[in-house]
Amino acid sequence: MMENIFGFSISPSSAINMDKVDRALFEELCRVEPDAVRCMACGSCSATCPAAAFSGMSIRKVLLCLQRGKEKEAFRMMSNCMLCGKCTMVCPRGINTRRLVLSISRIYGKEDTK
Amino acid sequence: MKEIVVIIGGGIAGLEAASKLLDLGYSPIIVEKSGRLGGHVARWNRLFPDMTPAADIVSELTERTKGANIFLNTEISFINRLRDSYNIKLSNGISINTSYILFTTGFSLFEAEKKEEYGYGVYDQVITNGDLEQWFNTGEDHRISGKEIGHIGFVHCVGSRDEKARNSQCSKVCCITAIKQAIELKEKFPDAEIWCFYMDLRLFGKKFEDFYTKAQRDYGIHFIRGRVSEVSENIEGKVIVKAEDTLAGKPIKITLDLLVLMSGMVCSQDSTKTAGMLSLPVDSDGFLKSSDNVMHITSSPKNGIFYAGACTGPKTVPETLAEARSAVLEIHSHISRK
Amino acid sequence: MIYQGKQKIWSEYQKEIPDDKWFYVRSCIRQNFFPASEKMLMEICRNILKKDFYETEHHTTCGGIAYHCDTIPQETAMTIVARQFALMTEAGYENYVASCITSFGNYTEILQTWHEFPELEARIREMLWKACRKEFNKPKYLAHSSDLIYKFRNLIAEKAKFRLVNRETGEPLRVVEHIGCHYAKMFPSKGVGGAEYPYVLAGMVESWGGNVIDYPERRHCCGYGFRQYHIKANRGYSISNTHKKFESMEPYRPDMIITNCPGCPYFLDRWQYVIAEMEGKTYGAGGFGIPVFTYEEVAGLVLGYDPWDLGLQLHQVAVEPLLDKIGIPYRPEDKYKGLDRKDIMRPGLPENMKCF
Amino acid sequence: MREIYLSGYNNFVLPFVIGMLFCLTWCIIGAARIILQLPGKDRKRFFLSLVNPKTMSKNIRDWFCDCLFHVKLWKRNKLLGYMHSSIAFGWFMLIVIGHIEVFLYTPERVHQIWYPIFFRYFVAVTDTTMKGSFFFFLMDFFLLIVLSGIVLAIIKRAHSRLFGMRRTTQPSLPDLIGLYSLWSIFPLRLLAEGFTADISGGSFLTKSLNMVLHSFLSDYMNMLPTWWAYSIALGIFMCVLPFSRYMHIPAEILLIPLRNAGISISSARRGMASIQVYSCPSCGVCIDACPMGAVKANTKDSTVYLNRQLKRNNKARIDEISEKCLLCGKCTAVCPVGVEGDKIRIAQRAAKKYNLTPDYSNIGTDAVNFQYNKKVIQKNNNVSSSDNKKVLYFAGCMTALTPVIMKSMVSLLEKAGAEYDVMDRDGGICCGRPMMMAGRIGPARQMIEKNTRIIKESGAGILLLSCPICYRIFKENYKLEGIEILHHTQYIERMINEGRLDIDRSDSRLVYHDPCELGRGCGVYQSPRNVVSRAGVLVEASKNGKESICCGGSIGSISLGFDKRRPLTENALASLTADSPDIIVTACPLCRSTFSRYADRPVNDIAEIVDKATSADKR
Secondary structure, eight states, X not given: OOXXXXXXXXXXXXXXXXXXXXXXXXHHHHHHOGGGGGOOOOOHHHHHOTTHHHHOOOXXXXXXXXXXXXXXXXXXXXXXXXXXXXXXXXXXXXXXHHHHHHHHHHHSOOGGGO | OOOEEEEEOOSHHHHHHHHHHHXXXXXXXXXXXXXXXSTTGGGOOEETTTTEEHHHHHHHHHHHTTTSEEEOSOOEEEEEEOSSSEEEEETTSXXXXXXXXXXXXXXXXXXXXXXXXXXXXXXXXXXXXXXHHHHHHHOOOXXXXXXXXXXXXXXXXXXXXXXXXXXXXXXXXXXXXXXXXHHHHHHHSTTOEEEXXXXXXXXXXXXXXXHHHHHHHTSOOEEEESOEEEEEEOTTSOEEEEEEETTTTEEEEEEESEEEEEXXXXXXXXXXXXXXXXXXXXXXXXXXXXXXSSSOTTBOSSTTEEEOGGGGSOOOHHHHHHHHHHHHHHHXXXXXXX | OOHHHHHHHHXXXXXXXXXXXXXXXXXXXXXXXSTHHHHHHHHIIIIISOOOEEEOTTOOOOSHHHHHTTSSOXXXXXXXXXXXXXXXXXXXXXXXXXXXXXXXXXXXXXXXXXXXXXXXXXXXXXHHHXXXXXXXXXXXXXXXXXXXXXXXXXXXXXXXSOOSBOTTTOOBOEEEEEOOHHHHSSOGGGSTTTTTSOOHHHHHHHHTTOEEOOOGGGGSOOSOTTHHHHSGGGHHHHHHHHHHHHHHHGGGOOSEEEEOSSHHHHHHHHHHHHHHHHHOOOOSXXXXXXXXXXXXXXXXXXXXXXXXXXXXXGOSSOOHHHHHHHTOOXXXXXXXXXXXXXXXXXXXXXXXXXXX | OEESOSSOOOTTHHHHHHHHHHHHHHHHHHHHHXXXXXXXXXXXXXXXXHHOHHHHHHHHHHIIIIIXXXXXXXXXXXXXXXXXXXXXXXHHHHHHHHHHHHHHHOGGGTTXXXXXTSHHXXXXXXXXXXXXXXXXXXHHHHHHHHHHHHHHHHHHHHOGGGGTOSSOOOOOHHHHHHHHHHHHHHHHHHHHHHXXXXXXXXXXXXXXXXXXXXXXXXXXXXXXXXXXXXXXXXXXXXXXGGGSGGGHHHHHHHHHHHHHTTOOOOSSSSTHHHHHHHHOOOOOHHHHHOGGGGSGGGGGGSHHHHHHHHHHTOHHHHHHHHHHOOOOOHHHHHOSSOOOHHHHHHHHHHTSOOSOOOOOTTOOXXXXXXXXXXXXXXXXXXXXXXXXXOEEEEOOHHHHTSHHHHHHHHHHHHHTTOOEEETTTTOOOOOSHHHHHTTOHXXXXXXXXXXXXXXXXXXXXXXXXXXXXXXXXXXHTOOOTTOEEEEHHHHHHHXXXXXXXXXOOOOXXXXXXOOTTTTTTTOOOHHHHHHHHHHSEEEOOSSOGGGOOOOSOOTTOSSOOHHHHHHHHHXXXXXXXXXXXXXXXXXXXXXXXXXXXXXXXXXXXXXXXHHHHBOSOOO
């Protein structure tokens, strides 16, 4: 519905409603990559990422988006990942970010969620 | 004659100080307002980072202070300053003359009701860190026991770093306590999802960071960076928590079965009241003011009066114990110099 | 929900409300939206409570809307307010009662600002003198008119002909209370019950027999938000807020909404129609909306005034189902008759929301 | 020689015949399948190579050197080489000479496949010509050689270290059956021929044994059972061959011409990959070679086990092994049969399905996006330099994390007065090699295209690289006609040789670590050593050159976690510091970062060393 009959319409809430976020895929990801949740959001990965200049790639944000049900945003950022491995090199927690990217590409993005 | 040292407060700092004073051959007197020793720690269950039972610590300390004079259920009625000493009148009528007073008056937990928006005392599902420790100890709390707990939230910094709550300081131990309690709750409710709402995670101590990564990786505890703005109740009697996920830059809300407020540490009113009898200064953080905060944290500006433990600021258990020992040493060198 | 917990907080936010000699200032917009509300207040104060209730035709807007829309600077708003205070001083009153929540907030804010910055107050005095050669005393007490009704809620309850109770089931009505944002959110100590759990309307509802609903979005703004509504491009934001509130209260099946602000009842009432048109959704039972009232209207209803004399025909959401629930008699055929009993014409009816 | 059985047949040949036929059929069908699985282009190439005398002669040479003489193993360890070649070549000669005998004495029996094998049973010696005893001698001689090989094989099972192997492959059940049947074939043959030696003739071995046997066994009844046993051992071996590691014997025969035809792996489980897998003799040389072997738990992730899992089609393990590998290429380098462990793994990775695929179409390649240093630095023009081509320096992603390399390189270029641009000063597009290593060929190709466009547009004559990972893909997959691609070790060497850099040689002992991608990957071993020895005293690691140990930081591995890499790095460091060097020198930013993390002495890039040793402006 949400018809724009008066020249304005009801916009859906921009808030993340965790009650409605389906965590099944993320949990699947965690089984492959338990380190996915060890991120402490330091931002090293984003700062060093060559793809950040093109698609705003940040594996930190990707992980956050996936946990908050914002898959599309994550996929968009990931689309320019070159798998160069710089983020893996700089991660202070030793998270295997390259494998994360590959695992996300495998687990997520099945036709129905794309 | 053995030198008398009056210790105000029978918490762990007071007990440790008393035991060390006994070791050095002095005669400590502990004045405790409540009916039991051990202070806050006696109400707690296990201590980070090694999950040491709090009861063990209290019982060991109590055991070691058997030789001390201990007055329970006793308050300080007034203190008179004499020429070189102090005359202390206790509520039980006894009066003591001493040259040395050690304040181990500790802290109070911030009254979570004051953060009205979190609904402590209004919503049945909202408890504090203190309540939770007690539940770990007794297993009795109608807000937790026998309920189906699927989602649990922790709110860090309740009454800490909050000028509106009149405490702009960090309470230091709540971050690690929240992680400890979250892990313990996850062990009790393995299927529960646990969400910690934090502003900053300040995990400064030995092995605290390990604890944090363990909580993330092994216990799957979620951390959301953002202060909870308000808590409300839905029609099913669950609480809805709103915050901003500052890392995502978006508001976030979640429905929870239990919300634990990490009440911060504030100076106890009794501390300031007793300190007031001696006109001891209070620091800008509301805790008792040491003669300086680097070299003489255990000394007050007044001769013969010393501090140990959380009366001068939030401290962990090992820090409190270490400070008690250091205060005793300070007293010992004062006495020896005479 | 622990009721005692709320009571404890309420007890901490007790506000001193003067019990007589009130200098009353009207709202700019209320008399257009809900015309009988302010009249009802006067009626209650003067004829039922028998109080000294004064108002003057020289009173103007407080400048609140313009101030909140960022169209006038604060000094201007302050000078306008200073003039109102001068009117009060001239009339010999010192208990200032505002009808409008935004005015109330505005006065509170200005008084507080003057308290913090006395030099600003001096400047305003100077400006007022230059502008209209007036001087003023600051009010001794500042109250919102809902504070007065709150204060005398039990007295009204004694005199009431009806209670907020479902006549058929004997159950108390489920009432949503909505407090204007500017009532206590800025200065919690200035409102009855504070900002988190305001008691001013809840107290009336309880006294008059109803049950207050505490729903998750209770604290949320009605959606008016001045700039959000007045600028057409932002209206979607305005209605989205209102929509959020209704979605949140819906599961509680409220019988009615009581408000104490000029904008809130208007938007909670009219947006229901807009939501119904846009989404085809209504929040009341049987295709009706949830009727929205000002506290004066509710007071009038329980005191037994005729619904049409209270101007309830100007509500978008039909009030009749609620009147039936309480058992208040009314003549449907008189709904669209003016005070002179002439037909004021029945408006066109909306498509998706049931109305009479 | 005369035949003693008219039929030329006895039932005991049946096990052998059945085994042989089964094995032959299996191999022929298998070979045909593999050839059919090749992409059309490759198949055509293969057939053409078979009629090309050059490749064919190479094939023949390789067949002899690799399959029979195991030259690579000889180079590795003499004992190991002898053990393998004695069995392979000895057995081969037994078969060849057996056939020659049949041709010479009973040419009409040639079509009976068992005849040459059991020749001694069917014939009796008639003359004692030189010719006969010559063959008798040869047969016994080669049998002895084979038997010596078998004895060594038995010893190896218990004491593999004597053969230069720390760890050996754990045999599977078919391997064990094959092994024991193979071991028993030759003693049984000796026994069988020993029993018949007085009739069929024999030489020093069989005759002597015959005499010994006859000294206490005078009954010919023993003869037939031993021939049966011999045949059964052969039959079992043949039957189990396709399912055991001994499949490598026929498979390698096909692998050699395929490899010489220049065919590479194009599919995960088919064609070239498949023949390589079947050519794996499970010798286990790759187990010791694998840098992950520093942790015992990783032993089963070496190529030999990958091949075994590939044969078993165990998907979970194939994935696990393929993703774990560092792709250092050492197993490929040491493999005696030429199984390309790294490429097989990449092929497995490439076969994985992804739902999300990167798309770089939004990335522009014009100068606006890549504002490389357009100001050309022109120094002394009268430098006598054969190289006046403009240099485009692509530092690479990893170099961005070790800026000292880039700084040193730029400094050297300045000192040498080279005309250069830096392509990725403010970040760039990855070279594509990491993506390629992850098996995602498509996205890697996209990056290659983008970079090619940028490089061609720059007008450079030399593409200079600091990262061997980049260097390899630029060498292997980029088509940059007219642009010389050099790693900085090579370019520094050239600058030194041209006299454009003036180096002061120090007394520091410098050990050079061969980065996987530069050494094994691109064969650059000498240039860096030449450069290092100009800057200091070059010392060698205990494992160097082709045998160099991966630093453990490789981005080749997908699944190996950070904490799992530390022992690998420490193992590599132990090899590097064996001769107590003062400084560890490498030529890869990734190796540099990885080693620095755990090294007890400075780790420098070659460019840093040279830059420090070069005076600013002599000229």
